[in-house]
Structure formats: C-alpha cells, structure tokens
Amino acid sequence: MKKISAEVIAHFNLDGEIIPLKIKMNVDGEDKVYCVDRPSKPVKGASLKIGVQGNRYSCLIDGKRVFLYQNHENKWFVEI
Amino acid sequence: MERIILHSDLNSFYATVECLHNPEIRDKPVAVGGSVEQRHGIILTKNILAKKHGIKTGEAIWQAKQKCPGLVVLPPNYKLYLYFSKEARNIYNYYTDIVESFGIDECWLDVTESSKLFGSGKKIADEIRERMKNELGITCSIGVSYNKIFAKLGSDIKKPDATTVITHDNFKKKVWPLPVSDLLYVGRATCKKLMNIGVYTIGDLANLNIGFLKKYLGKWGEYLWTFANGFDETPVAKSDFDSVIKGIGNSMTTPRDLVNNEDVKILLYVLSESVAERLRRHNFKSKTIQIYVRDNELQSFDRQAQLSDYSCISNVIAQKAYEIFLKNYTWEKPIRSIGVRATDLITADTNVQLSIFDDEKHKKKKEQLEYSIDEIRKRFGHYSVQRALFLKDKDLNANPIEDNIIFPISYFR
Numbered sequence: 149m150k151k152i153s154a155e156v157i158a159h160f161n162l163d164g165e166i167i168p169l170k171i172k173m174n175v176d177g178e179d180k181v182y183c184v185d186r187p188s189k190p191v192k193g194a195s196l197k198i199g200v201q202g203n204r205y206s207c208l209i210d211g212k213r214v215f216l217y218q219n220h221e222n223k224w225f226v227e228i
Numbered sequence: 229m230e231r232i233i234l235h236s237d238l239n240s241f242y243a244t245v246e247c248l249h250n251p252e253i254r255d256k257p258v259a260v261g262g263s264v265e266q267r268h269g270i271i272l273t274k275n276i277l278a279k280k281h282g283i284k285t286g287e288a289i290w291q292a293k294q295k296c297p298g299l300v301v302l303p304p305n306y307k308l309y310l311y312f313s314k315e316a317r318n319i320y321n322y323y324t325d326i327v328e329s330f331g332i333d334e335c336w337l338d339v340t341e342s343s344k345l346f347g348s349g350k351k352i353a354d355e356i357r358e359r360m361k362n363e364l365g366i367t368c369s370i371g372v373s374y375n376k377i378f379a380k381l382g383s384d385i386k387k388p389d390a391t392t393v394i395t396h397d398n399f400k401k402k403v404w405p406l407p408v409s410d411l412l413y414v415g416r417a418t419c420k421k422l423m424n425i426g427v428y429t430i431g432d433l434a435n436l437n438i439g440f441l442k443k444y445l446g447k448w449g450e451y452l453w454t455f456a457n458g459f460d461e462t463p464v465a466k467s468d469f470d471s472v473i474k475g476i477g478n479s480m481t482t483p484r485d486l487v488n489n490e491d492v493k494i495l496l497y498v499l500s501e502s503v504a505e506r507l508r509r510h511n512f513k514s515k516t517i518q519i520y521v522r523d524n525e526l527q528s529f530d531r532q533a534q535l536s537d538y539s540c541i542s543n544v545i546a547q548k549a550y551e552i553f554l555k556n557y558t559w560e561k562p563i564r565s566i567g568v569r570a571t572d573l574i575t576a577d578t579n580v581q582l583s584i585f586d587d588e589k590h591k592k593k594k595e596q597l598e599y600s601i602d603e604i605r606k607r608f609g610h611y612s613v614q615r616a617l618f619l620k621d622k623d624l625n626a627n628p629i630e631d632n633i634i635f636p637i638s639y640f641r
Contacts, residue, residue, distance in 0.1 A: 192315070194365025199251040201312075201365050220311050 151198035152226045154216070166190070168205060168216060173226055182209045184216065193217070200225050230396075232349040233464060234337040235371045235379035236356065238316060239388035241333035242273040245312050246302050248365045253300050257281055261289045261301045266483050267564075272304060276388065312364060319359050323352055328465040334383075336376055338464035353391040361389070376462055377412055377455045378403060381430075384410060399458055404431025411455055413448070421445065430456050473510060477518070478502045478628040479567025485524050486563040486624075493550055494624050497617055499568040500546035502628040505602060507570060511577070513538035514570035517548045523561040531556045534572075538580055541594050545570060 154173040158166050168184045185208035193204030195215065202219035209216075215227040238244070242260040247253060257278035262268030269289045281296035293299055313332050320327045323346060326338035339352050346352050353370040360368050367389035371382020374396065381403055382392040394402050408430055409419045425444065427433050433441075434456035441449035454460050478499045486492050496519070507514060515538050522528035533552050535544060549568050557563075574580075582588050601613050610627040618625040 192363035194248065194361075194363060196248065196254075196365055197251065199249045201248060201363075220308075 149195075149197040150228050151200065152228060154224045154226050156224045166203075166218070168207070168224075171209070171216070171224070171226065184209060187216070190218070195227055198225065198227050200227070229340065230374050231338065231340045232343050233373055233376055233379045234339055234349060234353055234356075235373075235376065235383045236316075236320070236335050236337065236353075236368050237370075237380075237383040237387075238313075238333040238360075238366055238368045240273050240275050240279075241312075241366070242304060242309055243275040243278075244366045245309055246305075247275060249308075250302075256300050257283070257296050257298060258300045258302065259283060259289075259292060260304050261292075263303060264289060267481055271301075312366065315364055316360065316366075316368075319356060319363065323356065326464050326466050334380075336379065336464045350391055350393050357389060357391065373399075373458075375458055375460045376464065377460045378458055380412060381406065381410060396458075400431070403456075403458075404429060404434060406430050408433050411452065413455070414452065418445065418448070418452075473512070473573065475518075475569055475571035475573065476503055476506045476510070476512070476514070477520075477567055477569030478506075479520055479565060479569075480626065480628060481565040482563075483623050486566065488559075489554070491621065491624065492553055492557075492563065492566065494617055494621055495566050496549045496553065496568060497542070497546045497615060498625060499566070499628060500549055501542045501615075503568050503570050504540055504542035504545055504598065505605075507540040507573075508576070508599065508602060511575055512570075512573045513540045513576050513578075514545075514573050515539075516570070516572035517545055517552065518569040518571060519549050519552050520565075520567035520569065521553070521557060521563055522565040524564045525561060526564070527561075528565075529556075532571075537583065537586065537591075538574055539591075540576060541591075541598055543594070 152173045152175070154171040156168050157170040158168045160166055168187055170181055170183055172179060172181045187205045187207040190203035190205050194201040195217065200217045200219055202217050205216040207214065207216055209226070217225045217227065219225065243258050246260060247258055257275065259274040259278050260272045262270055262272065271283060271285055271287055271289060271292050273285060274283045278296060278299060283292045283295055283299070289301055309332060317327060317329070317335065320335055320337050324337050324339045324342045328336045330336065339346070339349060343349060343352065346355070349372040353372050357368060357370060360366055369383045369387045369390050371379040371385070371392050371394065373379040373382055373394040378394045378399060382394045385392045385402065406429060408414055408422050408427055411430055411433070414422070422433065427436065433452060436453065438450060438453045441453050445452065480495065480499060482495065486495065515535050516532055517535060518530055518532035520528065520530045531552050533548060535548055539545065545568065604613050
C-alpha cells in the first residue's frame with residue numbers, strides 16, 4: 149500500500165457534494181493526470197495502512213479500484 | 229424504567245491519533261508530551277507499548293526516556309485532537325441527543341429511549357466501536373450500565389476496543405473486587421483514609437455502614453457509598469447543555485523561572501488581559517480576583533481579594549492581582565508557574581450600585597477602550613495591539629486564550 153498526495157479537479161454540485169473528476173499525482177518521479185471514473189458517494193473512513201482519515205471515495209483510476217481520501221485539511225490522498 | 233447508560237473512553241486518545249497519522253511509528257512505544265524547552269515537558273498520553281515499559285501519564289519526559297530509551301515523544305497537536313473529538317461526538321449524536329462530555333476523550337450517552345430503535349445497550353456500544361474503527365481509525369472502550377458511575381468503571385475494565393456490561397445481577401462480581409481508588413472521586417487522600425480503616429475494594433466500601441462513613445468522610449462519604457452501591461441517579465446532561473460559568477481563569481508555566489517583581493508584573497498583566505477578554509466575551513464582570521503561585525520546588529498556594537466594584541477591565545484586574553501578590557510573596561524561591569482567576573461573576577448589563585467617590589465616566593471610557601481593543605485584535609490578530617510593558621521580555625509574552633487546554637469539568641454541577 150502506498151500513500152500518494154494528489155492534486156484534484158472536482159465538481160461541486162448544487163447540493164454541496166464534491167465529486168472528483170481528475171487527479172494529478174506523481175508516480176515514479178513523473179507527474180501524471182488520470183480521470184476519476186465512477187466515484188462513489190463519500191463515506192467517512194480511515195486507513196491505518198497509509199495513515200489517513202477523512203471522506204473516502206471509492207473509484208476507478210486507470211481501470212483499477214482505488215480509494216481516494218480527502219482529509220480534514222482538504223488535502224487529497226490516493227491509496228494504491 | 230431502568231436507564232441504559234454508556235460511557236465511551238477513547239483509548240490513549242492523543243497517542244492513537246498520532247499513530248494513525250504516522251504508520252511508521254505504530255509498532256514503537258509512543259508518547260505525546262509537552263515541549264521541554266517551554267518547560268511543559270511531561271507525558272500527556274502514551275500508547276499500550278509505552279505503558280508496558282511502565283511509563284505513566286504526568287511524569288517528566290526524561291524519566292520516561294530512562295525507563296524506555298526507544299520512546300518516540302511527539303509534540304501535541306490540539307487542533308487535530310479537537311477535530312477527532314468532534315467527529316466522535318458526531319457518531320454518538322447519531323444514536324442519542326443526550327451526550328455529556330467529560331474531558332476531550334470521554335463521553336456519557338443516555339440511550340434509554342433510543343434502545344427501542346437501535347437495540348440493546350451492548351448492541352449500540354458494539355456498533356459505536358465498529359464505526360469508530362472504520363470511520364475514524366481509533367479505538368474506544370465502552371462501559372454499559374444503569375448508572376453513570378458503573379458505566380465509567382465498565383469502560384476502564386477492559387481496554388482497548390472492548391464493551392463491558394454491568395447489570396444489577398453482575399455488578400457485585402465485576403465492580404466490587406476492583407480497588408477502591410478506581411472509583412470516581414476517590415483520589416490519593418481519600419484512598420489513604422479508606423485504607424486506614426481497612427477498605428481496599430469497592431465492595432468493602434459498599435458494605436460499610438453509611439452513617440459511619442458519613443461521620444468519617446463527611447458529605448463525600450455518603451456520595452461514595454451511593455456510587456459504590458450503584459444507587460447514583462445523576463442524569464446525563466444534554467449535549468447542548470451549557471454549563472454555568474462560575475469563574476474564569478488562566479495560568480501559565482513560564483519558559484524561565486520568574487525571579488523578581490518585574491517579571492511577575494509582566495506575567496500578571498498577560499494573564500489578566502486574557503481573563504478580562506474572556507470575561508467580556510462571555511458578557512461577565514467579576515468582583516473577586518484570585519491568584520495562584522507555584523515556586524520552582526512545586527509548592528503552591530492560592531490567595532484572593534475583592535475589587536471595590538464589579539469589573540471586566542484588564543488594568544483593574546492586573547493591579548489587584550499584583551497587589552495580592554506583593555502582599556503574599558516573600559521571594560524565598562523563584563516562581564515557576566502563576567495564574568489569575570476571576571470569580572464572583574455577574575452579567576455585564578446588570579444594574580449595579582454606582583459610587584459617588586469613583587469617576588464612573590472614566591470607568592465607562594476605559595471599558596469602551598477595552599472593547600475596541602478586542603475588536604482590533606479580532607481583525608488583526610492578538611499581537612496587533614500590545615502593552616509597552618510586554619516589550620521588556622518577549623519570552624514571557626503569550627496569548628493564553630489560544631493555548632487553551634480542556635479539563636474535565638466536575639461531575640457535580
């Protein structure tokens with residue numbers, strides 16, 4: 149399991165929900181942009197493996213199921 | 229109807245939150261401690277691994293490091309802990325609106341009514357524990373019982389991440405063998421007194437004659453006896469229950485020892501400003517000022533005096549505090565920590581008796597000035613307006629309001 153910080157482009161809808169659309173993260177020393185496919189509704193969640201707590205989105209990135217976390221300081225992390 | 233009360237205790241709260249955010253230290257003994265440079269260097273919480281090395285809350289960091297050389301000591305991050313405490317309360321609030329905090333990491337929940345919706349007390353407790361783990365990544369132990377005291381004892385029996393149920397049928401087996409010092413409000417002094425008459429367990433206490441206990445310990449004897457027998461009927465206070473403020477105070481352990489009157493004066497002004505600001509924020513005026521002084525050998529005392537009139541002006545409070553200090557301290561030892569407290573409060577807009585000897589207009593003007601300073605500080609920060617006195621020693625200057633620390637409030641209100 150790896151914890152990777154990510155920049156996020158998101159859609160804020162009229163209900164105040166945040167839906168991530170694209171993320172940019174650094175993989176193996178290279179910045180890459182990925183689409184966030186089929187993001188779930190956020191649930192509160194914590195990952196002891198990577199040490200994050202906050203809103204958790206389950207989504208598909210590059211065809212793989214991953215968790216996307218938004219913590220209480222509005223920082224975003226990907227758990228791969 | 230029998231009440232169902234839960235007491236939830238977040239296990240070694242600060243340390244668990246730190247471990248959650250730093251997975252690499254999870255398998256090491258971890259403690260959260262104050263800053264050594266600022267001389268707040270004591271252990272605030274430790275995790276289970278550190279506990280095994282015999283490290284105790286409240287001991288100095290250097291002592292702890294002697295016991296356990298590999299100990300990881302982290303500085304506290306109150307904002308983060310407050311956030312987690314609030315999130316935990318959100319989970320409690322899902323089950324009941326009757327939640328009473330006891331410090332930052334403990335809560336009582338009255339789920340008597342909600343048990344019709346969510347099932348038995350044990351079921352709710354297990355569900356809360358599961359949610360804590362999944363949603364917040366921290367663990368808690370929960371005691372389920374029919375009164376607050378046994379619920380609290382229950383949460384201490386099994387740690388971490390466990391539910392303990394104490395009922396009418398099993399309390400004699402579960403609670404009575406516990407040492408009497410585990411009971412709420414049996415501190416070191418009471419414990420010693422009870423030992424003297426051969427009371428070692430809660431059961432011993434419960435089986436004593438109440439009349440004798442009342443004679444021996446006074447009013448507290450009766451309370452403790454009710455606690456031990458499970459007759460306590462104190463209700464769980466509602467979540468939006470604002471406790472009545474009886475006094476406002478600030479104290480500080482200084483980065484260096486105070487050695488002369490000038491140092492003390494600076495500090496008393498710093499503390500009085502913060503006390504006065506908090507008085508104004510809560511719309512209070514105070515008549516009695518107390519000071520608290522602790523020297524570098526940890527001997528401490530409290531003294532108090534009355535103001536001539538109710539006031540929320542920092543100058544008045546500071547001058548009174550300084551006056552009390554000069555009267556009562558002889559400088560045999562340097563001072564380590566000092567505090568100012570304002571009690572005997574009334575709301576600021578109550579009608580008061582004016583004096584014909586004082587200049588009431590001048591007083592009003594001063595009050596206005598202080599309110600203006602509050603406004604300026606609100607917009608531009610605490611350090612935007614300062615007393616010239618504070619420039620003398622920058623180390624002693626601070627903003628005690630923002631370094632607020634949460635203590636459990638009294639069980640009796």
